[in-house]
Amino acid sequence: xxxxxxxxxxxxxxxxxxxxxxxxxxxxxxxxxxxxxxxxxxxxxxxxxxxxxxxxxxxxxxxxxxxxxxxxxxxxxxxxxxxxxxxxxxxxxxxxxxxxxxxxxxxxxxxxxxxxxxxxxxxxxxxxxxxxxxxxxxxxxxxxxxxxxxxxxxxxxxxxxxxxxxxxxxxxxxxxxxxxxxxxxxxxxxxxxxxxxxxxxxxxxxxxxxxxxxxxxxxxxxxxxxxxxxxxxxxxxxxxxxxxxxxxxxxxxxxxxxxxxxxxxxxxxxxxxxxxxxxxxxxxxxxxxxxxxxxxxxxxxxxxxxxxxxxxxxxxxxxxxxxxxxxxxxxxxxxxxxxxxxxxxxxxxxxxxxxxxxxxxxxxxxxxxxxxxxxxxxxxxxxxxxxxxxxxxxxxxxxxxxxxxxxxxxxxxxxxxxxxxxxxxxxxxxxxxxxxxxxxxxxxxxxxxxxxxxxxxxxxxxxxxxxxxxxxxxxxxxxxxxxxxxxxxxxxxxxxxxxxxxxxxxxxxxxxxxxxxxxxxxxxxxxxxxxxxxxxxxxxxxxxxxxxxxxxxxxxxxxxxxxxxxxxxxxxxxxxxxxxxxxxxxxxxxxxxxxxxxxxxxxxxxxxxxxxxxxxxxxxxxxxxxxxxxxxxxxxxxxxxxxxxxxxxxxxxxxxxxxxxxxxxxxxxxxxxxxxxxxxxxxxxx
Numbered sequence: 278x279x280x281x282x283x284x285x286x287x288x289x290x291x292x293x294x295x296x297x298x299x300x301x302x303x304x305x306x307x308x309x310x311x312x313x314x315x316x317x318x319x320x321x322x323x324x325x326x327x328x329x330x331x332x333x334x335x336x337x338x339x340x341x342x343x344x345x346x347x348x349x350x351x352x353x354x355x356x357x358x359x360x361x362x363x364x365x366x367x368x369x370x371x372x373x374x375x376x377x378x379x380x381x382x383x384x385x386x387x388x389x390x391x392x393x394x395x396x397x398x399x400x401x402x403x404x405x406x407x408x409x410x411x412x413x414x415x416x417x418x419x420x421x422x423x424x425x426x427x428x429x430x431x432x433x434x435x436x437x438x439x440x441x442x443x444x445x446x447x448x449x450x451x452x453x454x455x456x457x458x459x460x461x462x463x464x465x466x467x468x469x470x471x472x473x474x475x476x477x478x479x480x481x482x483x484x485x486x487x488x489x490x491x492x493x494x495x496x497x498x499x500x501x502x503x504x505x506x507x508x509x510x511x512x513x514x515x516x517x518x519x520x521x522x523x524x525x526x527x528x529x530x531x532x533x534x535x536x537x538x539x540x541x542x543x544x545x546x547x548x549x550x551x552x553x554x555x556x557x558x559x560x561x562x563x564x565x566x567x568x569x570x571x572x573x574x575x576x577x578x579x580x581x582x583x584x585x586x587x588x589x590x591x592x593x594x595x596x597x598x599x600x601x602x603x604x605x606x607x608x609x610x611x612x613x614x615x616x617x618x619x620x621x622x623x624x625x626x627x628x629x630x631x632x633x634x635x636x637x638x639x640x641x642x643x644x645x646x647x648x649x650x651x652x653x654x655x656x657x658x659x660x661x662x663x664x665x666x667x668x669x670x671x672x673x674x675x676x677x678x679x680x681x682x683x684x685x686x687x688x689x690x691x692x693x694x695x696x697x698x699x700x701x702x703x704x705x706x707x708x709x710x711x712x713x714x715x716x717x718x719x720x721x722x723x724x725x726x727x728x729x730x731x732x733x734x735x736x737x738x739x740x741x742x743x744x745x746x747x748x749x750x751x752x753x754x755x756x757x758x759x760x761x762x763x764x765x766x767x768x769x770x771x772x773x774x775x776x777x778x779x780x781x782x783x784x785x786x787x788x789x790x791x792x793x794x795x796x797x798x799x800x801x802x803x804x805x806x807x808x809x810x811x812x813x814x815x816x817x818x819x820x821x822x823x824x825x826x827x828x829x830x831x832x833x834x835x836x837x838x839x840x841x842x843x844x845x846x847x848x849x850x851x852x853x854x855x856x857x858x859x860x861x862x863x864x865x866x867x868x869x870x871x872x873x874x875x876x877x878x879x880x881x882x883x884x885x886x887x888x889x890x891x892x893x894x895x896x897x898x899x900x901x902x903x904x905x906x907x908x909x910x911x912x913x914x915x916x917x918x919x920x921x922x923x924x925x926x927x928x929x930x931x932x933x934x935x936x937x938x939x940x941x942x943x944x945x946x947x948x949x950x951x952x953x954x955x956x957x958x959x960x961x962x963x
Contacts, residue, residue: 321591323614324532325578327523328558331516335394338462338507341366342391342409342428343378344420344469350498351387351423352416354379359412363388366428387417391465393430393506398562398570399513404505407465411499419498420471422813424720427466430507432459467506468720470743470814471498504742515574517550517558526555531582533558539580539616540573565646565674568705572644575845579614587618596622602633603853606845609637613644620647627653633852636664643671648679655683659695663851663861666842669698673705685712688748689731693833696748697736698840700727715744718805721813726801733832735800735821740837743814745804745821752832753798754824762820766812770798770829779806800830841865 341362344351354360360379367375378386390412393405409425411417519529529552536550540563551559566573585591592615598608599622609626612619619641626638627650636657639650651672658668672680684706687699703713715725725746733752738744754777756770765782780793796806804817825834843851843865851861 320583322582323578324517324535324580324582327528327532327582328517328519328578330574330578331518332513333397333515335396336432336462336513338393338395338430338432340391340428340430340465342389342465343367343386343426344389344409344423345378345386345426347385347387347417347420347423349384350417350419350421351381351384352418353381354386354388355412355414357414359388359390367426370427387411387420387423388415389420389425391425391428391430393463393465395462395509395513397513398515399509400561401509401512403509405463405465405507405509407467407503407506409469409501409503417499420469420501421498421815422721422811423469423471423501425466425469425503425506427464429461430463430465431461461510463507463509465503465507467503468743469501469503470721471501512561514559514561515570517560519556519558524556526552529553529555529558535580535582535584536560536577538584539614540577541616565644568673569644569670571845576610576614576644579611581614585615585618587621592619592622595619599623599626599638600629600634602631602856605631605634605637606849606852609641613641617645620645624649631856632657632661632664632858633856636661636668640667640671643674643680646675648675648677651677651679651683655687658687658698659690659692661858661862662694662840663843663848663858663865665695665698665840667848669702669840670705670842673702676707676710681706681710681712685710685728688712688728691732693734693736693835693838694840696728696734697746697835697838700725700736700746701839716805718808719811719813722804722808722817724801724804735825735830735832735834736838737818737821737834737836745817747800749832752800752830754800754803755798755829755831758824758827758829760820760823760827760829762807762816762823763812766807766810766816766820768803768807768820777803777806779803779810781810781812783811800832 341359343354343363354363363379364375367378372378379388388411389409391407391409393407395405399405407425409420411420517532519525519532533548533550533552536558537548540549547561549561549563553559560577562570562573566576581591592612595608595612598604599612601608605626609623612623623638623642623645624647626634627642629635629638635653639653639657642650643654654668654672658665658672669684672684674680681703684699684703688696688703690696690699700713703710713725713727715723717723721743723742723744725744727746728748729750731749733750734748735752736746736748754768754770756774756777757772759767759769761767767780768777769780770777775798776795777798778793778795780791782789782791784790792810794806794809796802800821803820807816807820821830821834824830843861848861851858851864855861
């Protein structure tokens with residue numbers, strides 16, 4: 278046998294081992310491959326050391342649509358390219374009275390431009406939020422109360438595809454603004470929420486330190502949003518791109534096999550990873566990570582290229598590090614990357630006296646699909662604000678009763694952030710759960726009355742979702758008062774009656790007439806009465822805002838009470854110096870006002886070498902409201918001498934920024950989301 282053949286056979290024997298044992302657990306195997314450190318490193322290599330992550334940016338899709346059911350505020354579609362595109366779309370859907378629709382003399386319709394973002398990792402059928410606006414040349418004054426007719430959303434074509442199409446005598450579609458239109462990637466339809474709601478948080482009566490007054494924002498009603506109004510027509514898997522020196526078919530197939538073995542998909546027909554070429558592996562997010570793509574990519578990059586047995590030095594070392602609070606978060610991620618074989622050491626971690634170890638173990642168990650950590654996650658969420666966001670997100674990974682029951686219990690808490698965070702997590706886990714099931718009012722407002730038997734609270738969101746969540750019992754109006762809502766609604770209550778009168782001025786045969794309804798004084802009943810008279814989300818929000826200012830509500834009104842969340846690397850930095858989480862719990866609350874940022878971006882880099890963590894400046898995130906999204910909006914820093922500085926978020930590529938002259942370059946961490954560990958950590962200041 279020649280030398281090359283001998284070395285190949287020896288390496289094969291080292292990789293396979295004896296009796297299924299991992300070869301690194303015996304000294305005999307090492308004698309076969311020698312003491313070459315490069316060979317040993319290769320045996321302990323991870324997926325993240327062989328690849329980088331691609332296809333992490335959202336894709337913008339656009340289209341032209343028709344909003345109907347407007348109350349005389351629409352306009353005829355102006356002639357030109359946009360109208361021609363809309364006519365073609367309506368013709369495809371089988372409409373024959375196209376001219377009557379587009380030139381309705383009653384002004385009940387309007388041409389609109391439609392757009393949405395398909396996030397990285399999206400699966401076919403995932404819901405998407407839709408932004409709509411009236412083009413400048415249209416005379417429409419308001420989209421309030423309208424409904425978007427079904428329309429297609431397409432991407433913009435690349436120059437290479439355009440040249441290919443022209444070579445085949447297939448001229449590309451060109452929009453009136455000069456964009457080259459690509460393939461349909463989503464369909465959109467649904468009721469429109471015109472304008473926005475609120476832009477600051479009401480804190481009166483809550484546990485926050487400083488009370489702020491809500492401000493009703495009154496932007497143009499020529500723009501709006503359809504929450505969950507689009508559906509993706511195809512998936513957008515992540516890419517794992519092999520490094521230059523590792524681009525071989527065998528390695529690509531090995532990585533796909535290791536990922537499929539580690540992440541067991543609930544649907545056997547859907548594989549997590551598929552090797553497409555010697556350079557590219559397509560990766561789909563498993564169901565348990567569907568609300569936390571970043572966690573999945575982080576864990577996937579730490580999957581060893583070779584399987585590890587329970588008695589291997591690698592696993593034994595991780596078990597030891599899991600019991601050390603300052604190393605537990607890192608060790609738990611690596612144990613999670615070994616799959617179900619790690620459940621026993623992680624379960625032992627639930628009994629550890631350190632909250633860091635219990636949290637790290639419970640979070641990893643939840644994403645492995647094991648629900649015996651649900652009680653510990655709930656206790657940590659209640660006790661430690663710094664861990665609340667990731668604990669609730671981990672509970673949302675499963676719709677098992679062990680998790681959902683804990684979320685239902687937390688909705689009865691006295692902490693507004695914990696209550697609404699639990700509501701969001703329960704909706705992510707099981708949006709049809711009876712404990713949060715809502716009532717749709719007038720196609721414009723979703724009313725949820727939850728947590729019976731608990732203290733009262735009313736919650737609003739400022740992101741355009743047509744939703745009011747009422748927590749607890751006896752959330753009522755108290756008279757006397759008379760409050761306007763919108764331009765034609767009035768809500769009144771005398772001091773001696775337990776009834777509320779809702780009135781609206783309408784036109785009957787051209788003459789104004791007042792229609793009224795009398796209802797109970799509880800908030801849900803009044804909102805139902807407003808909807809019966811034709812009111813929607815904006816009227817409900819303005820009524821509740823005015824009632825809170827006038828102090829005629831028996832419960833507090835809060836806005837965007839969403840748990841804040843540190844980045845993973847920041848939690849690791851805290852774990853090294855803050856054993857009781859006292860400082861982390863204070864710091865996570867010192868976060869200011871909301872700023873918008875794409876939730877599809879991958880933040881917070883994790884380095885795989887060496888096993889140390891840099892104490893990066895703190896960042897905070899929110900529990901996302903939306904299934905499939907990674908993180909909620911980032912917040913601006915609050916000036917405080919005792920707090921660490923927060924970095925200013927950069928505009929994300931692919932998202933229209935209101936005041937950005939040009940898009941920022943994507944962060945280098947986007948291509949390496951599994952890289953957390955670096956040399957010489959800077960200590961966290963006490």
